[in-house]
Amino acid sequence: xxxxxxxxxxxxxxxxxxxxxxxxxxxxxxxxxxxxxxxxxxxxxxxxxxxxxxxxxxxxxxxxxxxxxxxxxxxxxxxxxxxxxxxxxxxxxxxxxxxxxxxxxxxxxxxxxxxxxxxxxxxxxxxxxxxxxxxxxxxxxxxxxxxxxxxxxxxxxxxxxxxxxxxxxxxxxxxxxxxxxxxxxxxxxxxxxxxxxxxxxxxxxxxxxxxxxxxxxxxxxxxxxxxxxxxxxxxxxxxxxxxxxxxxxxxxxxxxxxxxxxxxxxxxxxxxxxxxxxxxxxxxxxxxxxxxxxxxxxx
Numbered sequence: 001x002x003x004x005x006x007x008x009x010x011x012x013x014x015x016x017x018x019x020x021x022x023x024x025x026x027x028x029x030x031x032x033x034x035x036x037x038x039x040x041x042x043x044x045x046x047x048x049x050x051x052x053x054x055x056x057x058x059x060x061x062x063x064x065x066x067x068x069x070x071x072x073x074x075x076x077x078x079x080x081x082x083x084x085x086x087x088x089x090x091x092x093x094x095x096x097x098x099x100x101x102x103x104x105x106x107x108x109x110x111x112x113x114x115x116x117x118x119x120x121x122x123x124x125x126x127x128x129x130x131x132x133x134x135x136x137x138x139x140x141x142x143x144x145x146x147x148x149x150x151x152x153x154x155x156x157x158x159x160x161x162x163x164x165x166x167x168x169x170x171x172x173x174x175x176x177x178x179x180x181x182x183x184x185x186x187x188x189x190x191x192x193x194x195x196x197x198x199x200x201x202x203x204x205x206x207x208x209x210x211x212x213x214x215x216x217x218x219x220x221x222x223x224x225x226x227x228x229x230x231x232x233x234x235x236x237x238x239x240x241x242x243x244x245x246x247x248x249x250x251x252x253x254x255x256x257x258x259x260x261x262x263x264x265x266x267x268x269x270x271x272x273x274x275x276x277x278x279x280x281x282x283x284x285x286x287x288x289x290x291x292x293x294x295x296x297x298x299x
Contacts (some may be wrong), residue, residue, distance in 0.1 A: 093282055102266075145264060156269065169229065
């Protein structure tokens with residue numbers, strides 16, 4: 001029977017099964033939605049089975065669809081790994097590198113230069129601050145921020161760059177709210193927090209201390225957090241290098257507490273294999289080398 005089944009049909013079926021959406025599967029595979037739908041229909045026709053029940057509102061796998069997905073996934077992954085392993089023996093680095101990363105200028109320059117150095121690399125890059133688990137499926141590398149202990153996941157985490165932080169406030173805010181002496185006092189003061197990244201509201205300090213703070217200004221942007229702090233909208237945790245000029249000018253004041261806030265860390269996550277794929281390994285090495293030079297310019 002295998003000679004009557006095309007591999008692309010199985011790949012399309014896998015993507016649709018994982019996303020329960022033809023549109024999202026097509027976006028992941030970079031194919032027209034009509035192609036993905038046709039692949040699944042042809043696979044069902046050849047097997048004489050219904051693999052996915054579709055209505056106008058939702059899609060659910062059938063028992064046959066679940067069994068097929070569980071059976072073919074290890075096989076297609078093994079095939080992909082074998083092809084990746086073989087490709088590393090070529091004279092040039094090649095392949096499809098799929099990345100999610102924050103939309104930061106210095107990262108944009110680094111990834112563009114990497115692709116310029118390796119013209120056989122095909123890049124697909126999505127910019128997300130807080131990618132969800134299902135969005136991460138199918139990507140080779142996920143870069144995102146963390147502060148404090150990482151949650152358990154099936155991904156291998158590698159630290160890329162670390163920024164020490166400090167709690168700051170504007171002189172205007174300190175006229176209304178006296179500077180706290182310890183992290184616990186921050187729970188009664190207005191604070192600036194992230195909206196969804198870095199696990200949202202809690203502030204994390206070294207020594208595993210967590211403080212639940214109040215915030216009327218929640219933003220997923222360091223620039224917006226800094227702007228809010230300068231306007232006196234609340235106490236904020238900012239990377240030291242990002243607010244050093246404001247501290248020197250006196251437009252922000254560093255708050256001396258008993259505990260230091262956890263560092264802001266940019267992590268790279270890749271699939272939980274013993275070793276990363278060659279294209280991922282080479283990119284990570286280049287990324288860390290480039291960011292080492294970037295750090296020196298910030299100091």
